[in-house]
Amino acid sequence: MTMGSVKTGLAILCAAALMQGCGDDSHMAMDAGEDHVHTDDVATDGGADAAVDAGSDVTSDAASDATATGTAVEIRFEAAVGTAPFSCTTTFPQMGTSRATWTPLDFRFYVHDVELVPATGAPVPVTLDQDGTWQYRNVALLDFENASGTCSNGTTATNAVVRGRVDAPAGTRFTGLRFKLGVPQALNHQNPAAAPSPLNLSTLFWAWQSGYKFARIDGRAGTNAVNIHIGSTGCSGDAMAGTVTCSEPNRAQYALTGFDPTTNVVVADLAALLATTDVSRDQGGAPGCMSGLTDPECATILPAFGIPVGSAPATQTFFRVR
């Protein structure tokens, strides 16, 4: 009734606002979770749309309930470089605008607020298994480096699957997937020195912004280091008092269509992510893109994640369905 229309209205407003690239707190209602405006205009052969979550507290009680019941689901991810599977023991040619050869160093990212979209009806949240390692509350770490080869600063353990349960009848046919990049606001600014796994990995700490690296995808093209560290920026406030707010939350929100968890996987494609970036030379700012709004490399990398820079709308190219 009123509630539904309010949410839909806000969602449409937000979608419109998003196209203009605004990313402040007026987007709080993006989390309403009932709108289909992003998916309806996208082809069903694995199209994707991205929006940016403004970083509101989206940690629902349901999503953090370790004793949840329901139908078990697995959301499988895959790291790729174009058509090749990602690996730490090989290099990848023809990357970016300068067609450079990429030496991989790292490939990890957090996701949260995972939802499956049934053929009919509203999206249903995936309540994550509280496995004590890869998943905590509503956030999961996907880790595609295994510390071998050139990924020497990584971890041997890997994870490519989000596991959880949905409150939907067994046999429900799902046709879409929604999730957000990174660590939710409610967990992002807690004390990482005392955080549970997977929020206790120091390579994913981002202490200078009092938060975490949502994505860490590092590599080299020749001698040029390209460190892709996505996280919330413009943060101020008192982390221990829980009052940190960030002007750029950078939590891209994805809506993938044509996704059935029993047959499809989500492909995170590094070649697509870097397609419009010159990886062979750094044009300024941090080496690569550390989420700086004025960093030349971020001007192409952030939008590829679905994070707008300035007024230009962003269409994510990183994730696709296979």
Added chain:
Amino acid sequence: MLRPITFALTVAAAALVAGCGGDDSATVTRPTELTAAPPPGFPAMRIPADNAFTREKAELGRYLFYDRRLSGNETQSCGTCHRQRYAFTDGRARALGSTMQDHPRASMSLVNVGYTVTLTWANPSVRQLERQALVPMFGESPVELGLAGMESVMLDRLRADARYQTMFRAAFPGQSEPFTLDNVTKAIATFERAILSADSPYDRYQRGDRSAMSASAVRGMDLYFGERLECFHCHGGFNLTDAVITAATRIEETPFHNTGLYNLDGMGAYPAGNTGVHEITSNPADMGRFRAPTLRNIAVTAPYMHDGSIATLDGVLDHYAAGGRTIASGPNAGVGSASPLRSEFVRGFVLSPSEREDLLAFLRALTDQSLLTDPRFADPFGRE
């Protein structure tokens, strides 16, 4: 009126010679162990509820602070860049990390750092020492201690040391596994809260010892606290900075200022990679805004400014007297005094040669010599 006061001072001086102290006199008994209790004239310190001050924790923190096993390649400790003899700075223009990577900024003094509202030079969100410690430990741009991905290695190094087996259990009693990153940062923060300095000639003068400062320094003090120079607007209060927090603070202020040190483009730009709060917020109005550091012990913390770009206190006075520095040529050329982002308190002033000497005498009177040698703060490994 004058006579009784003089008499009291005489008594105090006598007490000083005898090595005992009284609360209301100019003499102060220095603590013999690490403590976060406020020195005379200081307000109570705000200490996080989950990290109460204990002597055992502070002493453990001292060892960890100076322990090179807290860097990835075991070449540096916190104390490498925060050296006691330089009032916990390093004497360099800009710090050098454990992997020889240059840091864009100068190491800041840790004196009275428990009273500092925002930590590091220009970060509005790093507010607790426990959290700040994670920046040098795990930061990668630039690398400082170079521990990213090595927290387990670091904890294993500590666990293997019999002394730490005793010290961690004493500092964190009742914990089955006290060797945690959380405890490491809590202990270091506790030690840092104990690095208290309140015994400079200026402090003793404030407490009533009129002989503590020279006549020149007293004249310099009057200049410092006067409206002509405006020094005290940003470097005032008990810690000679405006960026303080105490146990009584209810409304937190997080001041940052652009002093007109650079003006690359006529719009107030600072050199890329060192733009102050702007680096965090990307807000153009935050360009060149840095925290005003305490001026305590300022005479021993050269070179100056966030990037060590001024070698001497005399040079710093030139910068402020000009109302902002002018750089005639080179990549950083520009007229700082014309910066539209410059603080309203940096307006320039004229100092006579004798006034300049007086002001410098006052700044030198801010040095607490006992801080520089107090064995409570010293490197227990005897290296720094």
